[in-house]
Amino acid sequence: MGISIILIIITALLFPGIVTFAKTKIVGRKGPKIIQPIYDLFKLFKKRNVYSQTSGIIFQIAPIIYFATVFLAAFFIPIGNYKAIISFNGDFVLFAYLLGFGRFMMILAAMDTGSGFEGMGANREAFYSLLAEPAFFIIFSSVALMTGHTSFYDIFNNLHIETALSYFVAALSIYILFWVSMVENSRMPVDDPKTHLELTMVHEVMVLDHSGFELALIQLAGGLKFAIFGTLIYNFILPIQNNFLANLILFPIVILIYALLVAVSESYKARNKMQKNAQWIITLSAISIVVFLSVLIITEKIIF
Amino acid sequence: MNLILLIILMASLVYFFLTERTSNYVKILTLQGTLLFAIALINLIDISTLALILILLETIIIKAIIVPQFLNQLRRTNNLRRVAQSQVAVFYSIILIVSIIIISFFAAYYVKNQYIQLSFFTVSISTVLGGIYFIIIHKNLFNHIVGFLIIENGAFLLSLAVGGEFPFLVSMAVLIDILMAVLIIGVFVNKIGSTFGDMSISSLNKIKD
Amino acid sequence: MMIILYFLIVSAVFASLSFFIKNKILHIIIAVFYSFMQIGLTIYAYLNINNFDSVYFKFDSLSILLNGLLNIILIPVLFHSKYYIERHVATIKNRGRFITMIIILSSALSSIYFTDNVVLVWVCLEITTICVTFLIYHERYIAALEAAWKYLFISSFGITIAFLGILFLSVQGNNANEVSLSFTHLNSIAHNIDPLFLKIAFLLLITGYSIKINVFPLYAATIDAKTTAPFAVNAITSTALINGGFIAVFRIYAIISKTDSFKWVQNILFIVGIISLFIVSIQLFKVRRFKRMFAFSSMEHLALIFIAISLGKIGLYAAMLHLVFHTLSKTGVFLHFGQIRAFFQSAWIKDTGDYFKKNGFSALVYIFSILTITAIPPSGMFVSEFLIFKALFETKQYITAVLIIILLTIIVYLIFKHSMQLLFGKLPENFKQENAIVSKFEPVSQIFLFSLVIYLAYFPPEFFTELIKSVLQIF
Numbered sequence: 001m002g003i004s005i006i007l008i009i010i011t012a013l014l015f016p017g018i019v020t021f022a023k024t025k026i027v028g029r030k031g032p033k034i035i036q037p038i039y040d041l042f043k044l045f046k047k048r049n050v051y052s053q054t055s056g057i058i059f060q061i062a063p064i065i066y067f068a069t070v071f072l073a074a075f076f077i078p079i080g081n082y083k084a085i086i087s088f089n090g091d092f093v094l095f096a097y098l099l100g101f102g103r104f105m106m107i108l109a110a111m112d113t114g115s116g117f118e119g120m121g122a123n124r125e126a127f128y129s130l131l132a133e134p135a136f137f138i139i140f141s142s143v144a145l146m147t148g149h150t151s152f153y154d155i156f157n158n159l160h161i162e163t164a165l166s167y168f169v170a171a172l173s174i175y176i177l178f179w180v181s182m183v184e185n186s187r188m189p190v191d192d193p194k195t196h197l198e199l200t201m202v203h204e205v206m207v208l209d210h211s212g213f214e215l216a217l218i219q220l221a222g223g224l225k226f227a228i229f230g231t232l233i234y235n236f237i238l239p240i241q242n243n244f245l246a247n248l249i250l251f252p253i254v255i256l257i258y259a260l261l262v263a264v265s266e267s268y269k270a271r272n273k274m275q276k277n278a279q280w281i282i283t284l285s286a287i288s289i290v291v292f293l294s295v296l297i298i299t300e301k302i303i304f
Numbered sequence: 305m306n307l308i309l310l311i312i313l314m315a316s317l318v319y320f321f322l323t324e325r326t327s328n329y330v331k332i333l334t335l336q337g338t339l340l341f342a343i344a345l346i347n348l349i350d351i352s353t354l355a356l357i358l359i360l361l362e363t364i365i366i367k368a369i370i371v372p373q374f375l376n377q378l379r380r381t382n383n384l385r386r387v388a389q390s391q392v393a394v395f396y397s398i399i400l401i402v403s404i405i406i407i408s409f410f411a412a413y414y415v416k417n418q419y420i421q422l423s424f425f426t427v428s429i430s431t432v433l434g435g436i437y438f439i440i441i442h443k444n445l446f447n448h449i450v451g452f453l454i455i456e457n458g459a460f461l462l463s464l465a466v467g468g469e470f471p472f473l474v475s476m477a478v479l480i481d482i483l484m485a486v487l488i489i490g491v492f493v494n495k496i497g498s499t500f501g502d503m504s505i506s507s508l509n510k511i512k513d
Numbered sequence: 514m515m516i517i518l519y520f521l522i523v524s525a526v527f528a529s530l531s532f533f534i535k536n537k538i539l540h541i542i543i544a545v546f547y548s549f550m551q552i553g554l555t556i557y558a559y560l561n562i563n564n565f566d567s568v569y570f571k572f573d574s575l576s577i578l579l580n581g582l583l584n585i586i587l588i589p590v591l592f593h594s595k596y597y598i599e600r601h602v603a604t605i606k607n608r609g610r611f612i613t614m615i616i617i618l619s620s621a622l623s624s625i626y627f628t629d630n631v632v633l634v635w636v637c638l639e640i641t642t643i644c645v646t647f648l649i650y651h652e653r654y655i656a657a658l659e660a661a662w663k664y665l666f667i668s669s670f671g672i673t674i675a676f677l678g679i680l681f682l683s684v685q686g687n688n689a690n691e692v693s694l695s696f697t698h699l700n701s702i703a704h705n706i707d708p709l710f711l712k713i714a715f716l717l718l719i720t721g722y723s724i725k726i727n728v729f730p731l732y733a734a735t736i737d738a739k740t741t742a743p744f745a746v747n748a749i750t751s752t753a754l755i756n757g758g759f760i761a762v763f764r765i766y767a768i769i770s771k772t773d774s775f776k777w778v779q780n781i782l783f784i785v786g787i788i789s790l791f792i793v794s795i796q797l798f799k800v801r802r803f804k805r806m807f808a809f810s811s812m813e814h815l816a817l818i819f820i821a822i823s824l825g826k827i828g829l830y831a832a833m834l835h836l837v838f839h840t841l842s843k844t845g846v847f848l849h850f851g852q853i854r855a856f857f858q859s860a861w862i863k864d865t866g867d868y869f870k871k872n873g874f875s876a877l878v879y880i881f882s883i884l885t886i887t888a889i890p891p892s893g894m895f896v897s898e899f900l901i902f903k904a905l906f907e908t909k910q911y912i913t914a915v916l917i918i919i920l921l922t923i924i925v926y927l928i929f930k931h932s933m934q935l936l937f938g939k940l941p942e943n944f945k946q947e948n949a950i951v952s953k954f955e956p957v958s959q960i961f962l963f964s965l966v967i968y969l970a971y972f973p974p975e976f977f978t979e980l981i982k983s984v985l986q987i988f
Contacts, residue, residue, distance in 0.1 A: 168308050279322065279394040286318050286402045293409070294311055297423075417707050419684045432677065439670075448666060455673050462677055466684045477636040478676075485669045488643055492650075492662050499658055508663070510656040511737050 004079040004231075011227035011255055012074075012220065013038055018256065019226075022263035037219070044216035052209060054114040062109030063214035069102035070221040070228075077231045078153040080238065080247040089150045092140045096133065099184070102221070103129055110206040117198040121205035124277075128190060128202065131281040132183045138288040139173050142295040156235040165298055172291045174236050176284050178261065181229035183281060185222055188266045190277050200274070230258045306346055310427045313339050313461075314405060317434045320454065321397040324387050329450045330375045336457050337368030347464060354472055362479050363460070371453065371486055378446065378490050382497035390441040397441060404437065405430045424465035431458030445493050445503045452489070456482060517627060518567040520554050524620040531612040535605045540612050544591045547616055551587055554623065555580045571629035571697065574983040579626045579760060582837060583753045585965070586844040587619055589958035590748045593848050596955065597745045600855060601652055611651060618644040618749060625757040629695045631679050634761045635672065638725060641754055642668040648746040649738050660734075660741040667734035668724050675721025675761075681714035682706070682765070696764050703771040711774050718765055719785065725758025727751070727812050728819065729789040736796075739808035744851040747804060751811050751847060752840040759815070759836065766822070767987045779823040786819035787913075790920045797927040802860050803850050806931055807843065810886050813924055814839040814894075820917065821901040824908050826988055831900030833981045838894045838966050842885040845962035848955075849875075849882050853935065855950040862931050866938035871949070876936055878956040883932050885963050887925045892963075893970030 017034040024031025051060065076095045078084040084091075103125065110122035144150050146169070147158040161170050183190050186203030198205050207218050234254040272280055316332050316339070323329070341363035348356055378384075390397065408429035412422050435454030442448065493503065500507045524547065531543050558572040558580065565571050594615065598608050621640040628634055642665065650661035683694055684707065699706075724731040739747050769778045793813045800806045818835050821828035852875055857865045869876040888894040905914040969977060 164305055165307050165311075168311065276394075279398060282395055282398050283318070283322050286398050287315065289402050289405070290311060290315050290318075293405075294307070297307060415709055415713070417684075417710075419707075445662075452666070452670060452673070455670070459673055459676050459680070462680045466680050478632065481636050481639045484643060485639060485672075488646065489665060489669060492646070492658075492665055495658060496662055499655060508659045510659050511740055 002085065004077060004082040004084055005075060007079055007251060008074045008077060008224070008227045008231055011230060012223035015223050015226045015230070015255070015259055016219075018259040019263045019266070022260050023267055026263060026267040037223070041216050041220060044219070045213055047212035049212040049214055052113060055112050055209070058105075059109045059112040059209070060214075062105040062112075063210060063217045065105045066102040067217040067221045069098045069105075070224045073098040074224055074228055076152055077228055078156060079231055079234065079251060081157065082247065083153055087151050087153045091151045092144075092155075095152070096136060099225075100129070100133070106206060113209045115209065117201075117205050118208065121202055124202045125186070125206060128183055128277060128281055131278060132180050132284065135176055135281075135284040135288045136180050138285065138292050139176055142169070142288070142292045143173065145299055145301070146295045152235075159236075163298065165294055169291050169294050169298070170236055172287060174233055176288050176291070177229060177233050177236065178258075179284055181226065181233075182262070182265070183284075184229065185225050187262065188269045189272050189280060192271045195271075200271075226262075227255075230255045233258060306343065307423060309339050309343050309346075310423055314427055314430065317405075317431055317454070318398065318401055320434065320438060321401050322394060324389055324394065326379055326384055326386060326388050326446060327376075329447070330372045330379070333375070333450065333453055334368050334372045336454075337363055337366075337372070340367060340457060340460055343461075343464065355475065358472070358475055358479060366479070366483055367457070370483070374487065374490055375446075375449065378493060381494060382446070382503060384444075384446055384503065388442065388444050388447055391443060392441045397437075400437065401434055404433045408433065419466065421465050421467070424461050428458045428461035428465055431455070431461060434458075443505045445496060445505060448505070449486070449489055449493065453486070514561070514564070515567045516554070516557055517570045517624070520550065521620060521624065523550060524616055528613045528616045528620075531609045531616065533609075535609055537605065537608070540609060543616070544594075544612055547619075548584070548588050548591060551580070551584045551619065551623065555584050558627065565629070566627070569630045569633050569695070570624070570627045572627060573987075574980050575760060575763070575987070576626040578833075578837070578980050578984065579753075579756045580623055582756065582840045583619060583622055583626070586748065586752055586840065586962075589844065589848060589962065590745055591615070592958060593748070593851055593955070594745045596851060596855070596952065597743055600950065601743065607651065611648070614644045614648050614651075615749070618648070619753070622753050622757050626760055629697055631682060631694045631696065631699070631765075634764075635676060635679055638675075638722070638757060638761060639669075639672050641725070641757065642672060645738065645742075645746070645750055645754065648750075649742040651743060651746070657741045660737045663734040664738040667731055671721040671724040671731050673721070675718050678714040678717030678721060681710050681717065684710050696768065699768050700771065703768050706772070708772060708774045711769055711772060712777060715765055715769060715778050716781065719762055719781065722758045722761050723785070725754060726762065726815055727755055727808070728815050729785055729792060732789065732792065732812060736805060736808045736812070740802055740805040742804075744804070744847050744854060747807070747850075748844045748847040751808060752843050755811060755815060756836065756840060759818075763822075770988050779825065782819045783823035786816040786823065787916075789813070789816035789819070790917065794920045794923040794927075797924060800931065801862055803853065803862060804847075804860060806862075806928060807846055807850065807886075810846075810924075810928065811839070811843055813921075814843075814886075817898065817901060817917075820913075821904060824904045824910075826985065827907055828901060828904035829985050829988070830981060831897050831904055833984055834900065834970075835894065835897035838897055838970065841962050841966050842882070842892075842894060845959040846882045846886055849879055849959045852952070852955050853879070855952070857944065858948050862934050864941055864944070865935045866940040866944075868935050869937060871940075871946075872951060875951070875956055878959050879932070879936070881963050882959060883928060885966060887928055889925075891967055893966035893968075896970040
């Protein structure tokens with residue numbers, strides 16, 4: 001029962017470190033230790049918060065709610081045949097809306113600061129996640145249609161990849177999930193986490209005013225999101241592993257590959273022009289519609 | 305296998321509206337030509353050898369090699385700008401092309417009968433409509449040729465959908481005709497490029513009354 | 514028999530000879546021989562009516578009628594090409610090319626008329642596209658390049674659309690033997706074709722070929738083409754080429770007439786006709802060039818023909834008659850335009866004036882031509898237009914008839930208004946008498962053509978009436 005959430009938490013703690021480490025290796029520098037982000041978290045946890053005078057109560061509770069929703073969302077994710085802690089029919093809808101609710105609180109908090117930059121960032125964040133959401137939903141409704149089940153656990157346990165077309169569907173789904181995770185975490189083609197110019201920021205600008213404990217929560221939530229999406233991708237690659245040990249060995253490998261892919265795409269891709277982001281994200285939805293149509297063909301809802 | 309090729313073809317159609325680089329258009333046309341070659345090979349393996357060779361020639365040699373080469377040459381001789389912006393924002397184009405694909409599914413179901421293969425039919429309708437839309441949203445003459453070639457690809461798919469097999473001489477004539485048309489269109493675009501110094505349709509306004 | 518095959522081979526030889534050999538005498542000889550060959554083909558076809566030839570071809574009454582028309586207009590066109598070449602074509606190389614293109618174009622047109630295969634019609638129409646493009650661009654000036662490009666591109670586009678229509682038509686009963694896509698075969702299986710597919714096919718075909726027929730929806734590019742093309746070229750593209758596109762649609766129409774979709778298709782033709790008439794009556798207000806005006810006049814007549822056909826059997830005789838008269842008279846009009854162009858050294862209406870005083874005889878011929886194309890008695894077209902209205906009244910479409918009469922009145926008024934500038938208007942100041950070219954023999958051919966229209970309308974010979982009546986028998 002609890003193994004999946006434990007694995008996800010471990011992944012969440014290590015993931016940012018692995019990505020940073022790989023990135024430094026790619027550009028040929030000597031990087032920080034993999035567990036450096038954990039030290040940073042502890043350092044931040046010990047600090048006290050600083051609030052500006054214009055901000056109100058929303059600003060103070062938003063990071064906590066944000067972390068709570070992401071953490072709760074992690075409870076929905078199974079790993080292979082390790083059942084998720086919470087699992088019921090249609091749980092992926094609640095999963096998506098939990099993430100949405102957390103983001104909503106963060107957007108509110110950004111508005112609460114009264115800073116023009118943060119409002120702009122909040123605007124972009126809301127717009128991009130609005131565009132990325134259909135892609136996520138279409139993908140999961142497609143696989144739900146394909147398997148005939150509506151909870152994460154049942155979907156992944158009944159996802160039989162047999163025909164050439166279903167391989168195609170799985171490959172495209174992984175591709176889309178990968179990029180959706182990049183959008184969700186405000187990574188490279190949409191947003192550059194390294195940037196220092198507020199005008200070009202999306203996610204980073206929203207958390208500029210947060211400090212201490214709350215900043216630590218936000219960073220931890222970011223790691224958790226990566227871990228959640230990594231786990232979803234893992235489930236797509238290896239739909240069912242009945243062997244206890246096989247899961248334990250394969251999961252880290254897949255997550256490692258995922259982290260490396262994130263690092264590589266961050267290192268070799270340039271950030272999109274701001275106006276191009278919308279079309280780039282809507283393309284993901286377009287591809288997911290292709291997946292949806294293929295699934296309709298597989299399930300013979302459309303008969304050729 | 306067939307379906308995968310068709311779906312890739314459909315995805316490549318979407319990509320036409322996503323990218324704004326002229327070199328990418330040529331690449332996608334090459335890809336589509338190759339895909340059509342594979343599709344034709346899989347589906348028409350049973351027809352007479354001569355006709356099969358002709359159709360394979362049409363796809364691989366003309367659609368995937370000669371025409372893209374020719375387009376690239378056209379691009380170079382006219383010093384075409386690398387980015388060809390469309391009249392409509394890419395964002396809306398993508399939404400529209402996806403709706404075109406979905407509409408063509410419905411349309412295919414509406415006209416369905418036992419003589420046509422629905423999968424080809426759907427993709428061909430969306431390709432033809434996509435090609436027309438591509439011509440509409442671009443002002444550059446080069447892109448008009450690209451749109452015309454997209455429509456041609458749709459027509460080829462439709463001929464597969466209806467099991468179209470013409471007498472040998474006739475399909476030969478069709479083949480030569482299409483090749484001639486594309487080459488002459490290219491020659492005229494070259495001519496326009498050198499005469500007007502610009503390949504935009506907006507400079508073609510001399511004969512308005 | 515393989516007569517048409519031989520004909521095409523000899524045409525190809527002629528075309529390549531005039532393309533490669535730069536000799537003026539040879540060009541004339543080739544043109545004369547080619548005309549004789551065309552006439553020979555028509556006579557042979559008339560003697561072997563309803564026989565098949567060269568696998569894909571068939572001699573039927575409609576094709577013989579149209580090819581005969583092509584012969585009749587080809588001789589004056591080739592004769593006037595002499596004047597065109599003397600005035601506008603500098604190098605002997607280009608003269609040869611001009612003759613080559615005319616030969617290829619008319620051979621392709623003959624094949625369109627005679628062929629019995631849907632796809633072959635398509636192929637030949639594509640060939641005419643290429644020929645006409647080169648002929649439009651023959652004088653190599655900027656506007657011609659633009660018009661040629663537009664014509665080429667829209668035409669290729671339309672042809673592809675028409676190809677889709679052919680594919681829809683070929684959904685049933687298609688196996689790769691020679692007869693599968695012949696009109697004869699399609700006629701025999703018309704009942705079995707899915708009506709929806711027939712309708713889609715017809716819609717696509719009429720859209721695609723409308724650029725050749727010069728009607729709505731793809732009319733704009735061909736109007737532009739006719740605005741810039743040489744007058745001798747227009748004399749063919751505005752007549753024989755229109756007939757080629759017309760026959761391509763008409764044969765499909767004949768197939769559909771045997772099915773239940775007939776009424777629907779008639780409505781389509783009617784809509785196309787009415788919209789075209791509307792467009793003409795609006796566009797004529799702003800024309801400023803003669804050739805454009807005549808091109809729109811062609812559009813008007815074709816629209817009338819479509820409306821007549823849409824009335825069913827009752828309007829068909831009138832439509833055929835109108836097609837014949839339009840072919841003859843429009844050739845004459847464009848050939849006469851060549852003289853106006855030579856006299857005023859300009860194609861614009863504003864550059865002309867006072868034609869009556871300066872060149873009385875030609876002005877009379879011009880009035881004759883205008884009377885002919887506006888269907889005012891004694892013009893022969895009056896007869897066919899009268900028959901069309903008679904058919905409209907007999908089918909009780911009074912409102913339509915009145916609407917068409919109003920539109921025609923506007924069109925006639927506008928054509929006369931523009932002509933008045935030429936005939937009696939003030940001569941522009943930049944007109945130079947010494948540059949004006951007058952040739953006494955040039956109007957002869959037009960008088961012949963216009964008189965022929967009158968003769969065929971009021972004293973139709975037996976074989977002519979029989980030919981048209983046998984066209985109607987395919988229904």
